[in-house]
Amino acid sequence: MNQPPVVEWTEADRPRAARWRSENGSPPPRRIAVADDRTRADEAYKLACEGTALLWRGDFHNARQLLTAMxxxxxxxxxxTPPADVTQAFHVHRAAQNHRARILGMVxxxxDAAYGVPLHRAPDVREACTRAYGPAEPAAEGGADTVEDSAAATDSLVSLRELLALIGANEWRRKGVEIPALGGDRIHPHYGVFSPARGEYVDLVAEAPLPSQELAFDIGTGTGVLAAVLARRGVRRIVATDQDPRAxxxxxxNTERLGVADRVEVVEADLFPAGRAPLVVCNPPWVPAKPTSPVERAVYDPGNQMLHGFLKGLADHLTPDGEGWxxxxxxxxxxxxxxxxxxxxxxxxxxLTVLGRxxxxxxxxRARDTSDPLHVARAAEVTSLWRLAPADR
Structure with a gap:
């Protein structure tokens, strides 16, 4: 793994340095002010809007309350007033989301070096951080090993918002997501891998008529949920691909936990594996926009790159009577x-030609939330399984 960048600040009139951890790739803050239980929400909000991050040295629960107040x-x-044009409304909505994330990310x-949080009443986040960041490494040079106060435990800094996301993701990984198409068995998403909480697209794969039970390719498998559904439907061999090590x-x-690992081969590949199959399945990101975090890469696909890559390569990876879903x-x-x-x-x-849909x-x-600025679009949404085949077969 690449070494995180270093962030520097002054605390108690002494220079400090630590690693900077940000899963969404945000750069280290240029200015840092120390904050604690005496810091008022109005002051914190003003500093954050001005571009100054607040390094919390007080009670952990109070930090969460400060974040809520901000x-x-x-x-x-x-x-x-939301723009009448729905496309402009989408861009305004995304800009507001990004602004919110930037401000709240300033706390x-x-x-510490073992992923402990050296704050009063802090939870144990070591498992969540290890799963997201990898095994803990020795303390950074020039960091807090040279100081005598609470900063001595500081090996790295992370936004509280991201840390809370890590904690939540770890709980989802523990509990899993129930999948009706798997008979109620659960898929356990890792941090940064999109959760199949929206089950309707999984149901489509569970219901579409299979062209063959011999072999299928699952392109961009993510959690492996579609590969598992195909295996449960009797497909004898599935090759599931992805580029993300976490996925x-x-x-x-997941395939091991569900007892289908003997039929599902998970391989690293840019879209397609070698060869041809009678069934090739792909659930690409649905919205052509720029993602701002790892998990958003499953939702936003700039320029429809994955969609077009799948379509352009599909015919060359289908058997003569095969289908692409x-x-x-x-x-x-x-x-x-x-x-x-x-x-x-x-x-x-x-x-390609369309065999059916x-x-x-x-x-x-959210499809029923009338307060959502994108409600009209969400309420009209339809998810489709397109059955595609080479036009010249």
């Missing part, structure tokens, strides 16, 4: 980000 101040900001907490480890763990939401169409005609043109340009409407709560 979030309330963001929510109280006067909101402009920092220290980690590869997650898929292997493309699982795709039309949310991007309702947001004005990808016209329906563009998708159909991409099929034609890739030498299965549709399902979303069941997640």
């Amino acid at each position: 979030a309330r101040r963001i929510d109280r900001r006067p909101r402009k 920092l907490v220290p980690l 590869l480890a997650c898929a292997r763990e 493309l699982i795709l939401s039309d949310l991007a169409e309702h947001l004005g980000l990808r016209p329906h005609a563009e998708l159909l043109d991409a099929f034609a340009l890739s030498g 299965l549709d399902v409407t979303p069941r997640h709560p």
